[in-house]
Amino acid sequence: MARPVIGITLDSEPPGGYSKLPWYALRENYCAAVAAAGGLPIPLPHEPDLAKDYLARIDGLVVTGGAFDVDPALFGAGTRHATVKTKDRRTAFELAILRLCHEADKPVLGICGGEQLLNVALGGTLIQHIPDEVPGALAHEQPNPRTEPGHEVSVVPGTLLHRCTGSLHLSVNSAHHQAVKGVGPGIVINARASDGVIEGIEDPRRRFCLGVEWHPEYAIDPGDSRIFSAFVAAANGRG
Secondary structure, three states: OOOOEEEEEOEEEOOEOOEOOOEEEOOHHHHHHHHHOOOEEEEEOOOHHHHHHHHHHOOEEEEOOOOOEOOHHHHOOOOOOOOOOEOHHHHHHHHHHHHHHHHHOOOEEEEOHHHHHHHHHOOOOEEOOHHHHOOOOOOOEOOOOOOOOOEEEEEOOOOHHHHHHOOOEEEEOOEOOOEEOOOOOOOEEEEEEOOOOEEEEEOOOOOOEEEEOOOHHHOOOHHHHHHHHHHHHHHOOOO
16 A cells, blocks of 8 residues: 655754755654654645645645744734744745645644644634743753653543543653643643643544644654554545
C-alpha cells in the first residue's frame, strides 16, 4: 500500500546563521516520526496562495511548533503581551492550509504552537503568557533538555487522544509560554497538566483532528509514537 503523503509545515528564519537570505527550517525528528509511522513526509513552504494546490496533493497535515506566537488579533484580543513574537507569513499559510484540511476532513495533527493555531482556527482563544495568567503554573518552558520529560498530563477517557495512546497519563516535554484558553465551538479538551493548563484538544466531528501542546516527535512516552501511528493510519484511510 502506498504511503500517505503528509504535509509538514516549515519554520522560517530571517537572514543570518545558515544563510545570508531568509531560510526555512525543520527539525529532522518531525519527518522521522512521520516516516516511522508509515507516512511520506513532505515539507510545505509558506505560500498562502498555493494552499489549495498543496491540499490536493497531501493526505494529512502536521502543523509544527516554533519559537513564535499567534497574533492575538486573530482571536480577538484587545491587548498584546510584551513577550509575543509573530511570523505573519508563516501563520497566514498555516491558517489557510489548516482550514482547508479541516473543511475537506483530511487528518490534522497540531503540535505545540500548531495546537494553539488549530484552536484559533476553530474559534478558540489563547493564554498569551502562562506565568501571568496561571497561578502556581508548572515550568511549561522546561529548564531540562527537550529530549526529557518536563511533567505529566492527564488524558480524558474516551477521547481520540485516549484511543490513540491507550493511556490516561503521559510523560511529556514542554516548550511553550502560551496555551489554549477557551476552546472553539464543539472542540473537546482531551488533556490537562496538573496546574490546569490545557494540553490537548480535538474535534470529534472530524475523522482525525488532534492538537497536543507537547512534542510527540521526540517519542519520550510510548504514547507519542502511537499518536503518529494513528494519525498516519487515518491519512491512509484506515483510521
